[in-house]
Each structure stands twice: as C-alpha cells, then as structure tokens.
Amino acid sequence: MVTMRDVAKAAGVSTATVSRVLNKSGEVDQTLTERVLRAIQELNYRPNLVARGLRTQATSVVALIISDIENPFFTSVCRGVEDTASRAGFAVMVCNADEDLGKERDYIAMLAAQRVAGIIISPASAELTDISPLQERGIKVLALDRQLPIPTDSVRVDNRSGARTATHHLLASGARRVACITGTHGATTARERLTGYLEALAVAGVEPDPALQHFADFKEQGGYDAVVKVLELADPPDAIFVANNRMTTGALHALVDHGVAIPEDVSIVGFDELPWADVVTPSITTVRQPTYEMGTAAARMLIERIGGDDSAPRDVVFEPELNVRSSSVKSRPERKPLGRKKAK
Amino acid sequence: MVTMRDVAKAAGVSTATVSRVLNKSGEVDQTLTERVLRAIQELNYRPNLVARGLRTQATSVVALIISDIENPFFTSVCRGVEDTASRAGFAVMVCNADEDLGKERDYIAMLAAQRVAGIIISPASAELTDISPLQERGIKVLALDRQLPIPTDSVRVDNRSGARTATHHLLASGARRVACITGTHGATTARERLTGYLEALAVAGVEPDPALQHFADFKEQGGYDAVVKVLELADPPDAIFVANNRMTTGALHALVDHGVAIPEDVSIVGFDELPWADVVTPSITTVRQPTYEMGTAAARMLIERIGGDDSAPRDVVFEPELNVRSSSVKSRPERKPLGRKKAK
C-alpha cells in the first residue's frame, strides 16, 4: 500500500506539496511538481478515496436506489443517469432495494454513512420511505418515478394522463369492459395509473367495476394471476390495461395459456415500452415513458444541486406517449405496420 | 453531524467505550452499555462508515461490475448476488461498465480506493481488463460470465456446449445452412459460442461458411444488422443461432420486418432465456443459463474468500439447457406446448 507519505519521501517534499499537486490547489514550483508526478508514476500511487472522503466530507459518487433491477424501465433510466453523471466526473452506484422497506433503509443508511454526494431514489413507499439520514448530512436527494412525503426534486411521468389515454384508446377501439391491473398499493405510480383509468371510464360514462381492478406486485407473476382472476369472472373483461411492463408480460402469458384471442376476445395495452412489442403477433400497444431522458434529466438536476444550487425543489413531469399497435384495436383488423427498417 | 465523541460525552464515557458497545468487542458494564445506547438513540447517532473503513481498512460492501445493465442476464445474476450477499450482511453496489474499458478502469480504481471487501466482475475484455489495483490492496475478485487473464475464482456456463447443442438441434430439425451471430470479439463468451457452433457443424459434416458468421455488439441493433446482412446473401441461411438475448430480439425484428416466416423459411435459436419466449408465436427456442443460481454461487464464493479462504482459485461451470420451442422446428409443425399454468 503506497501512501502520500511514500510519494512525498520519494520526491523529497512534504505531503502537503503532494496534495497540492494532486488537487491543483495552490501554486507549486514547476520542478517540484515534476518530481512529485514522477514519484507518483514510479510508485504507482493511487490516492485513497476513503481518507479523502473522511477529510473533505464529500465524495464524487452518486447513488441510485431503485426498486427493481430486473425491470427494464429502471435499467434504462440507469443508463441515462450514468451517461450524464460519468460525463460530469461522478461514479454511479446502483442499489436494488427490491420494493423492500428494510433493504431500502439499510441502503440509505449505508450511503449516508459513505457520504455519497447525492442520491436518486425510486422510493419503495410514498409514506414510509425515510430519507432523513440523508438530509441530515446535507446529501442531495432526487425522487425518481415516484414522489416522497417531503418536497424534494423529482422526475416522473404524468401517470394519470398516460393511463387515461390508454384506457380511452381501448374504449374508443371497441372495448366495453376494461380491466385495470395496477401495481403495489404503496407506490404512487400504481395509484395514479388506476386513477387515470377511472377518469377515462368516467369521461366515457362507463360504470367502474371493482372486480375488474387489481393491485398486483409489478412483476410477471402478479400480472399473470390478476388476469386469471378477471378471466374467471362471470362477466369477464374484453380489454385490459396493465400498469407496467413486467406485469404486461405476465398478463400476455395468462391470455396465451388460456387460449384467449388478442385483440378479438380481449384487447390489451401495457404501460412501459417493451423491446419486443413489435416482434410478437399481434404487436403490443404500449404507453411509452421516455426512460433514458428521465435518467439524464434526473442526473443533471442532482448534479446542479450538488454544485450548490439551492433554489426551490423542482418537479419535472414528462409526458408519456401512446404507441398504438395491434393488440388493442378490435374494430378494424390492423395490418402489421410496414416500413420499419431499424430495430428498437 | 453527531459523532462518537458526542455520544461519549452525553453518556459520560469515553469514545472507546462507545466503540466497544457498538462493535460488541470487549466487556462493557451493563449500566454503561445502557447509557451509551440511550445516548445513541437520543442523539440519533449513526457511525461514520468512511472513518471506520479508514481505520479498519475494510468495508462490508461488495461490488458488481457488469458490462450491460440493460441485459436481463446480468440483472438476473444481480438478484442472485444480492440475495446471498445481503443475507450475509454485505451491501451490494452495482456498476455498469458498459463494455467500455475506460469506464471499467475508472470503476475498478474507485472501488479499490473505496476499499470494498470484494468484487464480482464481468470483464469487458479477457486480455485488457486490469484488476491489479484490486489485487494490490488484497481485494477479492471473482470473474463472472467471462474469464480473466490471471487465474481467479470464476463462475460461468459452458458456452461451447450450449452453442453446440443449439446448433446441433437446428441441424437435426431440418436446417441445412445455419448462420451464427455472436458477440464482440473481446468477449470470451462470444468466441466460445462461435466455437461451439463450429464444432456442431463439424460433427454434422457441414462446411462452415464465413459469410454466415458475424460478430455483433451483444445488443438489439447488432443482431438486427447482422440478420439483414445474411438475408441479403445470394445463398441465405435457413436457420440462425444468435449468441445472446438482446441480439435475438433484434434478429427477430429483422426477420419480421423482412417478412421471413419462422421457422418455415428461417428457424432460430437464441442464447439466454427470454421472459416472453412463450408469449410470441412461434414461441422461441432458447439456451437457458441458470442466471440466478450463478449469482448466488458467485456471491457465496466471494464471501468465503473475504472470510479468509485462500485455497486455489476455483472455476465453477454451469451447464446451460436447451429449451426447445417452436421457432426452431422445421420438420413437424409443433403444437403450442400445453399445460403451462404459471407465468415465468
């Protein structure tokens, strides 16, 4: 383990001078600078970031706490965060809290203790997630996808609008009984998407049926089970709005397993884009979120905060976009869209 | 910022005693212990892990450096690593090197400087990835999915065997000209899967055609472009073996866009399981890797090393499994498999 002392000794200077050379703080004589740099090179010295962090009370690490690392929505956001953050000289650490409040608390504690510069979090719960350990230490926090009880910067999409558009589209395309499979109760996104669905029903003058509304777990199995339940109803739905990508996959599995024709028997729209939406027959109508852009926006805002910006918290809301494909259009049997020459 | 000193003062003891209580090291009087615990509670004290790490030269963090966070293979492995590691009291940080040697080097440097306890890495390059900064500091390293130049613990699948089985299956199912779309040159997995493909051809007495072999980028676009190239050949293939999940998605896009019938015109087998392999028509034949198990095995081995195990490096090789579905069977038109009652 070669330390700054070793470098100083080798270069015949003090550690203070080595530090100044390293951080380009203060003026250092040209000759000494060269001696120091050579010593660093020869000894293959690497500064100890733990010690530096202890001394400066700051690191150039930002963390990303997500609730499901197996969900393409989050991994795509990750990419956006990372591209922006690493360009600004920050390393990104991803922590998977897995919708688990306990794990989330542990990660928050750990990151607070590690003195990361900032964190982007997709909270497991709107009410119960506690970011006070971070705020106490002045660590900047940005809420992603979901909001927090305390006002903080946030980046998300207009979930109600997206759900409304999707539901409206199903009704307009010939559906009359639309089911809604949304996520866990705790997540604001799940509740907002349900609200949007209900709003669209109201606008169309359709009486909502509680039997058609399900809270599932945001994963494949949850989507599968919920669909099985609504299919077993005496009066089953002729359309389903599914509130996220993984549940949509599960829902499709269930429909296929039960020999349900899509969209003739049941049409379907899923929230979140699917890489394979165009590969399947019928192709799947989705509500696309601008995931990558959300990631870059989140990183940019967080880094500004770290840079000292202390203006009022901002809430950036992106607009999701309905991508109409074949799974949702009952009336006129659509042809597979032509002319695509590029993979997603 | 409340430190150990504050706690000590509040409890009327020394920091040494507080430390002993905290770490359950040494015997501490019952009364004092209680006073300390109460002070900790009242002041809401949180130990500073940076300082502790500086002092003990160790942290209970393991890092995972992966080459593509958008690839479900890696995210599933992550889950395995995390479940095992967090049960053993380790936090897991995921870093996305993105097949980029520069980023990878930066992350290695950073993690070395942070003094993580160990890292699991899927190296960007078999030859150029340099883990010496880690080894110099005694940080345990395990290679995942791909191997390293230096002997280290490793967890991977038998890529040659998987590719051989897939290719053999295509030939046995009626294909006569099989193309192979593999990953980047740098990755051992890409080369091994190509080798397996060639071996299967050799066994079947089929002359390999370089025009049917492509190195792509492990992503959708690469798979798409490669398929377009082989389709434009004067003598196009009647089957394709694709060496990973994302490229398989791209390959399917290309086939669909070009109106190619699967499996009648071209049959296809993809390496890596796809969550939606059963949802599409035809369902997609895949070579499944036991991703989650690989993650748990990797974490277990790494943690044993951290615990002091210094036996010879182990190379754990899992066997991939061919999952025959409809996309690969030309001869007898298969019925959709029945009896599945559970989503993936």
Add this chain to the structure above:
DNA sequence: TTGTAAGCGTTATCAA
C-alpha cells in the same frame, strides 16, 4: 472494566 492516546491517509491552516 474503563480511559488514554496513537494512528488510518488525506486536506487545510498556519508559519516560515
């Protein structure tokens, strides 16, 4: 059983 004090590898404040 408890406290004192010496580090861990940096950075920053002084004097020189």
Add this chain to the structure above:
DNA sequence: TTGATAACGCTTACAA
C-alpha cells in the same frame, strides 16, 4: 512557494 501540524471520526493497544 513550501512544510509542520492539526484535524476528519473511528478502532485498538496499552495503561490504569
């Protein structure tokens, strides 16, 4: 411009 030296918050001999 440079160098002692005192923190940063913690753990751990060693002494009491």
